Amino acid sequence: MKGKFLSVTLVVVALSLVVAACAPPTPEKVEVTKIVEVTKEVPVEITKEVVKEVVKEVVVTPTPAPAPTGKPIRVDVVLPLTGVYTYAFDLACKGCLMGAEETNTAGGIFGRPVYTICRDDGADPKLGVTLAHALCDDPEVVGVYGTSLSLTEVPMAPVFDECGMPNVPHAFSTLVTEPGYKAIFQPTVNSPGVGRAHADALYKLRDVKSVAVLHEEDPCNEQYKDGFVERCEELGIKITSVNPVTKDTVDFKPILTKIGAENPEAIFTACFVPTALIVKQMRELGLKQAYAGTEIPENFYEFTKTCGEAAVGAITGGEIPPIEKHPELQEFSKRFEARWGVKPEPTVFVHYQNYMMLLDAIKRAGSPDRKAIIKALEETDYDGLVFRVRFNPDHTLENPIMTMYEVTPDLELSADKAWRWEKATGELKPE
Amino acid sequence: MTSLWLELQNEEGNTMTYLIQQFMNGISIGCIYGLIALGYTMVFGVLRMVNFSHSELFMLGGMVAVFLLLGAGIIDVATMRTTTVAVSLSGLQMAMVIMMSFAGAAAFSGILGVIIERMTLRPLRGKPMIALVNSLGTQIFLRNFAMLFLGRDMRGFPRIMPTLYFKIMGATFTNIQVFIIIVTVLLLTGLLYLVNRTYLGRCIRAVAEDRDVASLMGVDINRTIASVFLIGPAIGGITGVLCSMYFEQVYYATGAMFGIKAWVAAVMGGIGDIAGTMMGGLTLGILETVGAGFLPIVSRGLLGFEYKDIFAFSLMILMLIFRPQGIFGEPTGTK
Numbered sequence: 230m231k232g233k234f235l236s237v238t239l240v241v242v243a244l245s246l247v248v249a250a251c252a253p254p255t256p257e258k259v260e261v262t263k264i265v266e267v268t269k270e271v272p273v274e275i276t277k278e279v280v281k282e283v284v285k286e287v288v289v290t291p292t293p294a295p296a297p298t299g300k301p302i303r304v305d306v307v308l309p310l311t312g313v314y315t316y317a318f319d320l321a322c323k324g325c326l327m328g329a330e331e332t333n334t335a336g337g338i339f340g341r342p343v344y345t346i347c348r349d350d351g352a353d354p355k356l357g358v359t360l361a362h363a364l365c366d367d368p369e370v371v372g373v374y375g376t377s378l379s380l381t382e383v384p385m386a387p388v389f390d391e392c393g394m395p396n397v398p399h400a401f402s403t404l405v406t407e408p409g410y411k412a413i414f415q416p417t418v419n420s421p422g423v424g425r426a427h428a429d430a431l432y433k434l435r436d437v438k439s440v441a442v443l444h445e446e447d448p449c450n451e452q453y454k455d456g457f458v459e460r461c462e463e464l465g466i467k468i469t470s471v472n473p474v475t476k477d478t479v480d481f482k483p484i485l486t487k488i489g490a491e492n493p494e495a496i497f498t499a500c501f502v503p504t505a506l507i508v509k510q511m512r513e514l515g516l517k518q519a520y521a522g523t524e525i526p527e528n529f530y531e532f533t534k535t536c537g538e539a540a541v542g543a544i545t546g547g548e549i550p551p552i553e554k555h556p557e558l559q560e561f562s563k564r565f566e567a568r569w570g571v572k573p574e575p576t577v578f579v580h581y582q583n584y585m586m587l588l589d590a591i592k593r594a595g596s597p598d599r600k601a602i603i604k605a606l607e608e609t610d611y612d613g614l615v616f617r618v619r620f621n622p623d624h625t626l627e628n629p630i631m632t633m634y635e636v637t638p639d640l641e642l643s644a645d646k647a648w649r650w651e652k653a654t655g656e657l658k659p660e
Numbered sequence: 661m662t663s664l665w666l667e668l669q670n671e672e673g674n675t676m677t678y679l680i681q682q683f684m685n686g687i688s689i690g691c692i693y694g695l696i697a698l699g700y701t702m703v704f705g706v707l708r709m710v711n712f713s714h715s716e717l718f719m720l721g722g723m724v725a726v727f728l729l730l731g732a733g734i735i736d737v738a739t740m741r742t743t744t745v746a747v748s749l750s751g752l753q754m755a756m757v758i759m760m761s762f763a764g765a766a767a768f769s770g771i772l773g774v775i776i777e778r779m780t781l782r783p784l785r786g787k788p789m790i791a792l793v794n795s796l797g798t799q800i801f802l803r804n805f806a807m808l809f810l811g812r813d814m815r816g817f818p819r820i821m822p823t824l825y826f827k828i829m830g831a832t833f834t835n836i837q838v839f840i841i842i843v844t845v846l847l848l849t850g851l852l853y854l855v856n857r858t859y860l861g862r863c864i865r866a867v868a869e870d871r872d873v874a875s876l877m878g879v880d881i882n883r884t885i886a887s888v889f890l891i892g893p894a895i896g897g898i899t900g901v902l903c904s905m906y907f908e909q910v911y912y913a914t915g916a917m918f919g920i921k922a923w924v925a926a927v928m929g930g931i932g933d934i935a936g937t938m939m940g941g942l943t944l945g946i947l948e949t950v951g952a953g954f955l956p957i958v959s960r961g962l963l964g965f966e967y968k969d970i971f972a973f974s975l976m977i978l979m980l981i982f983r984p985q986g987i988f989g990e991p992t993g994t995k
Contacts, residue, residue: 315813472956473966479907482685483952484965490678515832534816
């Protein structure tokens with residue numbers, strides 16, 4: 230009985246194999262369909278214009294680069310992907326992944342594909358340091374882009390430096406570069422500068438004489454606050470109070486009520502997450518003071534959606550010039566939306582640029598060797614999507630740009646209400 | 661001290677405005693603490709254990725409301741992920757949307773509360789320490805579940821009611837704050853009626869008094885405890901919606917700090933005592949808000965607003981040392 234069953238099974242299997250072998254393979258089917266489609270086309274008269282068009286097509290359309298092969302080049306991205314900071318950095322991660330895809334479409338680096346994993350530091354210094362050690366110990370990883378918060382980057386930087394890992398963070402604190410790390414490159418404006426720019430904007434655009442300050446207590450926001458306060462003192466603006474807040478707070482009404490009692494002409498926030506809630510609750514309490522806040526362009530659409538009309542007139546600044554004046558930014562925005570189905574926050578432009586700058590350094594290094602990449606980063610002269618990146622000997626950005634904005638009534642960062650901040654003079658020049 | 665008061669003088673020179681404003685802010689947040697604390701106090705009353713997962717049932721209430729509003733077409737996919745959308749609704753529509761949010765959140769949190777009791781706590785009845793650790797585990801599980809499946813980032817909560825502003829002696833407050841107070845009064849009244857005037861309430865009180873004797877008197881212990889796990893989390897779910905309406909956001913970790921504060925409120929008011937718990941919540945909210953406003957002034961900037969949690973935790977330590985039964989609770993002990 231057993232033998233009969235076995236022989237029947239074998240016959241069935243053999244027949245199946247024969248049928249499968251006789252069936253035409255799927256790709257051929259596709260080819261046939263294509264041929265049928267072509268034969269259905271209306272014949273075109275070959276005129277001079279048609280020939281011109283065909284020639285133009287041939288000349289303009291680049292030959293597709295050969296698909297990258299071989300062992301992937303690992304360039305990992307570290308960002309806070311869980312917790313209160315998630316939304317903007319989720320998009321930043323998508324920007325970097327898009328950069329990797331575009332690089333691979335263009336043939337990769339040294340004919341090898343770029344492979345990027347977005348890793349989550351949870352905006353937690355302890356987790357960040359653990360992650361930095363893990364990346365250092367992974368011989369496949371040749372460079373790290375991120376992280377994006379100084380509070381995490383400051384303790385991660387010495388780990389990367391010690392293991393010679395090329396690291397390009399998007400963290401603004403001067404503590405990232407001040408220790409003189411060899412492997413860390415900071416292609417951003419620094420925190421005190423951002424604070425000073427906001428003080429200049431409040432002074433020149435609103436003519437304020439007194440201001441209350443709210444700030445988060447981390448290496449970046451502390452320096453925003455310090456830069457702001459220092460510049461206010463230079464300009465003769467009275468600081469009515471300086472109030473630390475925590476990122477997990479949701480109810481700011483007690484401190485805003487206290488600030489209201491001080492009656493300053495303006496309120497300045499050096500915060501990331503709570504900014505929108507602060508502005509909303511400020512207006513709910515009837516505080517009509519002028520308002521300036523850092524980091525708003527980092528997640529601008531989030532900010533305006535939470536604040537609604539309370540956001541109108543808010544002064545803020547960042548590295549992003551007015552998008553409507555820059556076709557390349559508009560084009561990137563379209564590409565991003567087509568790829569991910571969501572509009573990029575302004576910060577994504579800079580993340581994409583700096584990630585691509587790191588890939589460019591790997592190309593220039595001639596090999597995916599950490600030491601060679603650091604050398605190449607030192608010699609960077611990269612004309613990026615947003616600005617040109619060149620580093621000072623201390624690995625800070627050579628010519629940081631800063632554009633100050635006033636949020637328009639239609640809740641946009643528009644060129645009509647944008648000013649380029651001159652670091653040396655504190656002047657604001659219309660964009 | 662006079663100079664400190666002078667520092668609080670606003671343009672109209674009205675110190676009272678400052679105090680009224682802080683008082684109003686405190687009442688709103690205090691109502692939220694008190695309502696969450698009711699869940700803790702009810703469970704503690706019948707089981708003599710802290711149900712730590714209650715804070716997550718509160719958080720899930722807000723989350724569920726967002727998804728309900730999405731399903732009902734009040735907000736669309738493009739905007740629900742991150743935004744606070746000002747939706748324009750007529751008065752009746754607004755009432756229906758709010759009722760739907762409350763009902764959905766209460767049903768979800770309530771049923772989940774019953775499931776938690778049936779699946780994780782009933783098998784451990786009589787083993788209080790293990791049950792306590794279990795409820796901590798459930799809390800961590802629910803928070804991470806929400807993070808993984810409902811979103812890692814803050815979600816905007818739609819502005820169902822257009823914000824209206826009122827002024828009392830120069831202090832500004834909004835219709836949402838008034839709404840929170842009204843809902844709190846209604847829920848508290850309803851709960852007090854249920855516990856003191858209905859058969860179920862008598863059963864709950866009997867089980868809280870002595871479970872074995874109540875059982876001998878014919879009270880269905882399992883059903884009574886399950887009903888407590890339905891009512892407490894249901895109120896928690898409604899509070900989650902109220903809190904989301906107030907701050908216009910939902911976030912998977914919201915329950916963490918609110919849960920701790922609510923627990924402090926329950927301890928302060930006298931755990932097991934419903935009216936006392938609500939008073940504890942209000943006291944904590946007012947104390948924390950007024951205190952946080954005064955802290956930078958009194959300490960001359962040494963301690964800022966970021967230390968506002970100092971009040972809740974100092975109070976809990978003091979209460980546990982000097983009056984562990986809470987302000988309104990009766991002393992208990994073995995005779």
